[in-house]
């Protein structure tokens with residue numbers, strides 16, 4: 001049984017404003033502190049306590065260690081009804097999942113390159129801290145009003161090793177993310193047979209090669225500098 005908190009209810013020093021999301025593992029609340037500043041409270045579900053231990057551990061550990069405006073700051077650990085919870089900085093903005101759900105929103109190429117540059121910078125900071133996020137998807141990437149990008153939800157993030165948790169996992173997600181953005185300006189003729197993205201999208205050979213390398217379809221990228229340099233070349237050619 002999940003004990004939901006309602007708007008106006010108090011959890012320790014925080015007053016609940018809204019429920020932002022509910023996953024298998026827990027509930028994400030928007031709340032405000034005693035100074036009236038908004039923040040995020042993540043509360044784990046009881047029946048998921050065993051399974052979610054590692055999710056909780058890594059998300060906390062990793063966010064504590066990252067000190068950059070490109071990620072939400074870890075504020076504090078709480079225990080609520082004997083369940084672990086933690087408080088994170090609230091980032092005002094909109095997640096890409098919501099932008100993509102709005103069919104009228106089209107990403108232009110120069111916007112896609114700007115977003116790609118910021119995401120690569122984010123991956124580069126993660127790599128400097130030996131971290132792979134493993135979930136860089138539209139619900140987990142937020143864009144602020146000033147167009148700065150912030151990566152959230154570190155539940156699957158881990159320390160890089162050379163087996164399961166490789167750098168290439170985040171390169172694959174970056175490629176897939178960018179393809180979602182390219183598809184916003186693709187008109188699907190329902191009469192025609194579906195083709196793979198590299199045939200359907202109106203993109204250059206260089207863009208195809210870049211995306212294929214990110215996704216490991218062609219020779220994979222081995223380092224982030226190479227990716228940075230290829231995006232700059234694409235941007236100049238555009």
Ligand SMILES: Nc1ncnc2c1ncn2[C@@H]1O[C@H](COP(=O)(O)OP(=O)(O)OP(=O)(O)O)[C@@H](O)[C@H]1O
Nearest residue numbers: 020021023024028040072088089090091139152153
């Ligand atoms: N720091 C934050 N600032 C602003 N909004 C946030 C923040 N963290 C989460 N959100 C909002 O809450 C939603 C759910 O958050 P998040 O994806 O971290 O939860 P989760 O339950 O761990 O997700 P999942 O079930 O996908 O693992 C996000 O899509 C976003 O809209």
